[in-house]
Amino acid sequence: MDQLQADSSLEARSEKAHERADAARNRARILSAAQDLVSSRGVDSLTMNEVARVAGVGVGTVYRRFGDHGGLVEAMMNQREHQLQRAITAGPPPLGPGADPVERIRAFLHSYADVLEEYGSLMAPAEAMMPSPRRYRSGPYAVHHRHLRDLIAQARPEADATYLADALLAPLAAGLYTHQRHHDQMSRDRIKAGLNNLISGLQR
Structure with missing residues (x-):
């Protein structure tokens, strides 16, 4: 050359x-x-x-x-999810490592409720169109489930952590959250208080 x-x-x-x-x-x-x-x-x-x-x-x-608009929304959701996952793995407690497992569970559920408060109306339609097997065992749901399952196993080794992780995530489906907020007129604080009641069964 x-x-x-x-x-x-x-x-x-x-x-x-x-x-x-x-x-x-x-x-x-x-x-x-x-x-x-x-x-x-x-x-x-x-x-x-x-x-x-x-x-x-x-x-x-x-x-x-x-x-298109859908591509923009997907990119926004991916970015927000990456931020949440970074906070879980390397952020300050209680969302990040270093706190009691039950407090970390509470911090995660509350943080995800905050995500739904801001983006739930965008997430619900996409969530409704996603086939169930794909939704529940791939992508963000799988990461969230594994995170909660591990924390539940730490807090209550004798419990069925796999089932309970699903049970704690169920109220945070975007469709249900937006229905509760906009149709049932529940406040975000009321929803978080309900999540706290669910978590209380994990405390010794």
Whole structure:
């Protein structure tokens, strides 16, 4: 390869790296704008045009990065789930390691209720369309179930931890949570108090 070819190759790689960096920045900016919109104005504000406006990018950029509204929602959920999992594995107690197992269970259930408070209306339709075997034994549910099962086994070694993990996760189905909040007019605090009552059976 002569010098001209080498220079052209380096320039091409540099341009591709720059494009990837721009794409990553745009993706992060769009996701941040989407989360800010949901937090401040609710899920009804989450349109592709409004996300683009808040992010300061063209709406075409939003479509290129995420495909459609469903792709954007999925990316938001994945990011939120990664944040929760990082908090579980390496964050401060009681959600992270270092606390009593029952307190960690409570912290997780309350934290997930907070996720549903913000994103439940977006999660419920996708959850309803997911086949049961896939939902219950793959993806986030499997991670949450394993986390609770291990904590239950620590708190009550004689208990059926596998069954109880399912039982504790059942009230946190997005469809049920949104029904309780919007149809039954239950407050988030009331739901958390109910979760505490369920957890009380694990305390010695």
